[in-house]
Amino acid sequence: MSLLIVKNLEVAYQLRKSSLKAIDDVSFTLEKGEYFGIVGESGSGKTTLARAILRLLPKNGTIANGQIILNGRDITHWSDKQLRDVRWQEMSFIPQSAMNALDPVVRIGDQILESIQTHESVSKDEGYRRAGELFRLVGLDPNRLKDYPHQFSGGMRQRVLIAMSLSLNPDLIVADEPTTALDVIVKDQILDNIDRIQKQLQKSLLLVTHDISVVAENCDKTIVMYAGKVVEYAATEPLLQRPYHPYTLGLKNAFPRIKGPKQDLISIPGSPPDLTNPPSGCRFHPRCPFAQQQCIEEEPAIVEVEPDHYSACHFPELASVFREQATDRKLWAQSNTKNIGSESGNKHDNGVVHQKDVG
Numbered sequence: 001m002s003l004l005i006v007k008n009l010e011v012a013y014q015l016r017k018s019s020l021k022a023i024d025d026v027s028f029t030l031e032k033g034e035y036f037g038i039v040g041e042s043g044s045g046k047t048t049l050a051r052a053i054l055r056l057l058p059k060n061g062t063i064a065n066g067q068i069i070l071n072g073r074d075i076t077h078w079s080d081k082q083l084r085d086v087r088w089q090e091m092s093f094i095p096q097s098a099m100n101a102l103d104p105v106v107r108i109g110d111q112i113l114e115s116i117q118t119h120e121s122v123s124k125d126e127g128y129r130r131a132g133e134l135f136r137l138v139g140l141d142p143n144r145l146k147d148y149p150h151q152f153s154g155g156m157r158q159r160v161l162i163a164m165s166l167s168l169n170p171d172l173i174v175a176d177e178p179t180t181a182l183d184v185i186v187k188d189q190i191l192d193n194i195d196r197i198q199k200q201l202q203k204s205l206l207l208v209t210h211d212i213s214v215v216a217e218n219c220d221k222t223i224v225m226y227a228g229k230v231v232e233y234a235a236t237e238p239l240l241q242r243p244y245h246p247y248t249l250g251l252k253n254a255f256p257r258i259k260g261p262k263q264d265l266i267s268i269p270g271s272p273p274d275l276t277n278p279p280s281g282c283r284f285h286p287r288c289p290f291a292q293q294q295c296i297e298e299e300p301a302i303v304e305v306e307p308d309h310y311s312a313c314h315f316p317e318l319a320s321v322f323r324e325q326a327t328d329r330k331l332w333a334q335s336n337t338k339n340i341g342s343e344s345g346n347k348h349d350n351g352v353v354h355q356k357d358v359g
Contacts, residue, residue: 001072003171003204004030004053009066011045011052020275021064022048024228030221032171033202035195037215037236039251040225043272046208049225050174053206054093055083071171089119092165094194096177098157102149108160109145115167134163138193155186162194166201173198176208191218213255216240224248227273227283230302234309244311244319246288249326266329282314289335290315290322 011023023045030036038046051057053068055075068076070090075083087093095101103111112134113127122130132142138159149157158178165173175194179187195218198205207219215222215236222239224232224247232245243249253266270287273279282300285291294314302312305319313319325331 002029002069003032003034003071004206005067005069006049006053007067007069009049009052009068010064011048011057012062012064013058014060014062015276018276022061022228022275023052026066026225026228026230028223028230028233030172030204030206032204035198035205035218035220036207037219037222038206038208038225039210039212039215039222041210041272043227043275044225045228046210046225047176048228050176050206050208054087054091054174056093085119088115088168088170090170091172091174092168092170094158094161094165094173094175094178096180098154098161099149101161102157104149107146107148108152112145112160112164112167115164119168130167131163134166137166137197138163153186154182155190158182158190159193162190162197166197166203170203172204172206174206174208177210178207179214194218211255212240212251224251227278228275229283229312230310231284231312232310233302234306238306238309242306242309242319243323244305244309244316245284245313246290246322246326247284249322250287250332253326253332264329266327266332269332269335282312287335289326289331290318291335 006029007027009023009026010021012019012021026049038049040046048057048061052063055078057063063076066076067074070086075086078086102108109128109131112131113124116122116127116130128145131145135142135145140156140159140163144152149160152160161178178194179190182190191214194205197203207215209215219236221234222236223230224239224245226247232239232243232248239248240252243252247268250268254268256265268287273283273286279286281297282288282291282295285295288295292314298314300312300314302310303316305311305316
């Protein structure tokens with residue numbers, strides 16, 4: 001039985017004068033012991049998806065459709081009382097802002113103790129003993145349990161949150177940008193720490209990040225999100241070696257490589273769309289160098305393009321051509337200036353595959 005199944009999930013936010021669908025028809029499965037990545041730009045819906053799974057949406061956020069199935073039970077519409085028995089014991093959360101997540105006037109050990117005693121009847125001594133074991137696991141000195149959050153560095157506070165997430169031995173840990181605001185060295189240490197614990201304890205981990213290099217290094221499977229939708233979903237290695245969606249190609253262009261010849265990074269022009277008024281057809285088409293008239297008029301379905309590899313692009317048969325052309329900086333620059341909304345939908349003659357070439 002799969003640990004987590006998300007089916008056709010939709011999440012909407014009610015704004016003052018309008019509403020928007022932040023998550024639109026998202027489906028995926030996470031198995032026990034898997035390290036699973038969710039990657040995309042800011043505004044792609046990553047954090048909303050994570051918080052929907054945890055049932056921690058803000059007051060103006062609602063699950064409009066779909067199912068969240070944890071350990072065989074549909075928790076989509078469970079009450080807060082029902083969810084108390086699930087949170088921390090079956091799924092826990094590592095937020096992105098360690099300082100804001102910790103109570104500044106309560107000792108660290110007491111905060112971990114509270115998370116344990118809320119769900120289990122244990123003495124203070126036993127709770128502190130377990131907290132000390134968790135500190136050792138994440139590389140912190142148990143003698144620091146009586147310190148306050150301000151006495152820890154940013155990286156140490158993040159380790160504290162990792163320890164808290166493990167306090168009740170949950171099946172699933174959801175980590176939302178756990179290295180935000182940390183320098184490169186500390187970021188690498190935290191990710192190594194998470195990876196080591198995940199493998200050592202065989203936990204299922206859902207990692208939310210904007211950095212495709214992080215999922216490349218750590219995750220077994222990855223979903224790529226854009227404007228509230230999943231545009232590609234596969235095991236991480238084939239997804240990055242043979243991407244099918246132009247957005248995934250753009251993300252690959254935008255992160256540095258250690259191996260191979262030096263080359264400047266290529267950014268994706270433009271910005272993610274306003275979800276109160278999303279574009280017609282494929283939501284990526286205004287920024288896509290390969291967009292055709294069909295992309296403007298029809299929303300692509302997400303289909304299996306290889307075994308267990310899914311993509312939402314109208315032209316999967318042209319993926320090899322797209323991969324070859326996607327390293328051309330001029331191509332992406334032109335995609336920001338083309339008249340994509342013209343009646344004909346034709347692109348400038350820039351060497352890109354045209355609609356007539358699709359066959």
